[in-house]
Amino acid sequence: MAVLSTPKSAVQLASKGRPLKEHLFRIALLSSLAIALIFLGMLLIYTLEEGWGRLNPMLWENMPSIRRPETAGIQSGIFGTLWIISLTALMALPTGILAAIYLEEYADRGRWYNKIIELNISNLAAVPSIVYGILGLGIIARWLQFGFTVMTGAITISLLVLPIVIISAREAIRAVPPSIREGSLALGATQWQTIWRQVLPASIPGIATGSILALSRAIGEAAPFLMLGAATLVRFNPEGVWSSFTVLPLQIYNFISQSREEFHVLAAAAIVVLLAILLVMNSVAIWLRNRYQKRW
Amino acid sequence: MSQPNVTIRGPEVPNTPGSLDPVFTVEDLSVFYGDYEAVRNVDMMIGRREITAMIGPSGCGKSTVLRCFNRMNDLIPGAHIKGKILYHDENLYGDHVDPIEVRRRIGMVFQKPNPFPKSIYENVAYGPKVNGIKRNMDTVVEEALTKAALWDEVKDKLKQNALSLSGGQQQRLCIARAIAVKPEVILMDEPCSALDPIATTKIEDLMQELRQEYTILIVTHNMQQAARVSDRTAFFTAEVDDAGVRHGRLVEFDQTTRIFTKPSDKRTEDYITGRFG
Numbered sequence: 080m081a082v083l084s085t086p087k088s089a090v091q092l093a094s095k096g097r098p099l100k101e102h103l104f105r106i107a108l109l110s111s112l113a114i115a116l117i118f119l120g121m122l123l124i125y126t127l128e129e130g131w132g133r134l135n136p137m138l139w140e141n142m143p144s145i146r147r148p149e150t151a152g153i154q155s156g157i158f159g160t161l162w163i164i165s166l167t168a169l170m171a172l173p174t175g176i177l178a179a180i181y182l183e184e185y186a187d188r189g190r191w192y193n194k195i196i197e198l199n200i201s202n203l204a205a206v207p208s209i210v211y212g213i214l215g216l217g218i219i220a221r222w223l224q225f226g227f228t229v230m231t232g233a234i235t236i237s238l239l240v241l242p243i244v245i246i247s248a249r250e251a252i253r254a255v256p257p258s259i260r261e262g263s264l265a266l267g268a269t270q271w272q273t274i275w276r277q278v279l280p281a282s283i284p285g286i287a288t289g290s291i292l293a294l295s296r297a298i299g300e301a302a303p304f305l306m307l308g309a310a311t312l313v314r315f316n317p318e319g320v321w322s323s324f325t326v327l328p329l330q331i332y333n334f335i336s337q338s339r340e341e342f343h344v345l346a347a348a349a350i351v352v353l354l355a356i357l358l359v360m361n362s363v364a365i366w367l368r369n370r371y372q373k374r375w
Numbered sequence: 376m377s378q379p380n381v382t383i384r385g386p387e388v389p390n391t392p393g394s395l396d397p398v399f400t401v402e403d404l405s406v407f408y409g410d411y412e413a414v415r416n417v418d419m420m421i422g423r424r425e426i427t428a429m430i431g432p433s434g435c436g437k438s439t440v441l442r443c444f445n446r447m448n449d450l451i452p453g454a455h456i457k458g459k460i461l462y463h464d465e466n467l468y469g470d471h472v473d474p475i476e477v478r479r480r481i482g483m484v485f486q487k488p489n490p491f492p493k494s495i496y497e498n499v500a501y502g503p504k505v506n507g508i509k510r511n512m513d514t515v516v517e518e519a520l521t522k523a524a525l526w527d528e529v530k531d532k533l534k535q536n537a538l539s540l541s542g543g544q545q546q547r548l549c550i551a552r553a554i555a556v557k558p559e560v561i562l563m564d565e566p567c568s569a570l571d572p573i574a575t576t577k578i579e580d581l582m583q584e585l586r587q588e589y590t591i592l593i594v595t596h597n598m599q600q601a602a603r604v605s606d607r608t609a610f611f612t613a614e615v616d617d618a619g620v621r622h623g624r625l626v627e628f629d630q631t632t633r634i635f636t637k638p639s640d641k642r643t644e645d646y647i648t649g650r651f652g
């Protein structure tokens with residue numbers, strides 16, 4: 080700067096100081112971030128402290144019990160959650176991604192039925208999860224007579240996350256520049272080849288992140304399972320999709336409703352395990368995004 | 376002038392000096408976006424192994440016409456044409472014509488270089504792959520890159536992402552990509568407008584090379600470029616009709632030397648001398 084501002088220079092490059100407004104805005108942004116982080120940190124520390132005494136191998140080696148909190152574990156809950164999430168991923172991800180491809184690449188936006196579909200997907204994403212529980216109970220568990228099984232739970236949770244998967248996959252697909260599609264089509268590629276070889280690979284990071292975040296949300300759900308009439312105490316791991324089961328949030332809920340203090344410690348320890356699973360999933364999402372990120 | 380002072384159009388073109396072996400014959404072509412008639416009543420011919428330039432002010436429908444030749448306009452909802460484009464003897468818009476097959480024979484290079492976010496090698500191999508070409512892919516890639524005058528610059532980094540190339544290199548890669556499927560015609564929509572003068576010269580030289588083997592149609596805003604590279608030039612402009620709607624029209628189509636030395640239409644002359652648009 081010194082080089083430029085010769086004594087009689089007409090060009091004024093010297094800093095005049097940032098206007099006050101700009102400073103205030105930065106402070107507002109930083110403090111919102113700080114508030115969010117502080118609360119999250121406090122929550123984590125509190126839970127860790129509370130559950131520390133029970134964070135030992137018994138937690139994942141033993142089955143739950145409502146008589147002996149000292150040795151009770153949450154193995155059936157961990158396995159139940161993993162079963163539900165895997166089956167949900169198998170059902171909801173392909174369906175959601177294909178639906179997103181249809182809406183972005185094939186649907187004629189002008190048609191009334193496509194407009195209705197679009198509107199309703201956004202609405203469905205906002206429906207409280209307990210409503211999906213009612214749906215699962217009425218239609219899947221009772222009418223289809225699937226009972227309270229892993230299958231019923233996974234279908235219900237699939238329906239719950241489907242709108243979120245569709246919306247995030249659509250965003251990822253839309254972020255692929257039209258010039259890529261044009262370039263591919265101009266070479267004589269069919270529309271499906273263009274989607275399969277150009278659009279999908281380019282949108283995988285976005286689709287993967289969105290999907291994992293949607294599944295993470297589903298992991299924390301207790302309401303739909305309560306609604307489905309979940310058993311309060313399941314002392315075995317699911318053996319297949321037609322097995323009955325429990326999930327971590329339900330088990331936590333169950334422990335917390337007990338009056339003895341030891342159960343509350345157990346609940347806190349279970350929460351730490353749930354958080355750990357979530358953390359792993361989110362790290363995978365971040366890793367995927369960084370690994371496959373595309374620049375245009 | 377002994378010749379009648381009219382715009383030379385349609386079937387008369389082959390009788391003009393330097394007779395023309397048509398790849399495309401455009402007959403009374405009008406292009407619509409929904410109800411809007413963007414271009415009206417175009418008649419022209421595209422000569423085999425010639426470079427045909429399309430010039431004219433912005434919005435007169437050059438891109439619109441260009442995109443009819445490989446049916447890229449089909450992708451825009453509501454876009455349709457009236458009239459005919461004959462490719463050799465076949466109606467390009469005939470009922471049984473497959474646009475995919477059309478695009479395979481008639482390649483396209485876009486205004487903004489649009490390489491795929493993949494390696495250089497994969498960019499070139501993509502067209503042959505989707506078209507089921509079974510030749511040795513390494514040979515195909517090398518040939519195409521050589522023809523596009525890019526081989527020497529990239530031969531040591533074929534596995535690198537194409538987006539790491541400079542703009543001019545990316546555009547030549549896009550040309551290589553188009554060449555790799557062995558088209559007969561290459562359409563170029565302002566291929567140099569995003570490039571600096573040196574990269575532009577390289578592409579222009581390349582076009583002269585490609586002309587030995589391919590028929591080239593180029594839209595350009597740069598009149599010197601049209602004058603330098605093309606054999607024939609079509610001058611388009613936009614006209615307002617009685618209802619106040621703007622339509623693109625072909626004003627004059629002739630050999631480039633004639634268009635730039637003694638145009639037969641006043642509007643062409645005004646445009647090329649810079650008094651218009």
Ligand SMILES: Nc1ncnc2c1ncn2[C@@H]1O[C@H](COP(=O)(O)OP(=O)(O)OP(=O)(O)O)[C@@H](O)[C@H]1O
Pocket residue numbers: 408413431432433434435436437438439440451623
């Ligand atoms: N997808 C589209 N939908 C509707 N109208 C369009 C579309 N593309 C182009 N047009 C209209 O068609 C007319 C011709 O456009 P076109 O892009 O062909 O002009 P151009 O001569 O290529 O202009 P430029 O030199 O600026 O590229 C313009 O009036 C434009 O608004």
Ligand SMILES: [Mg+2]
Pocket residue numbers: 437438439564594
């Ligand atoms: Mg244009």
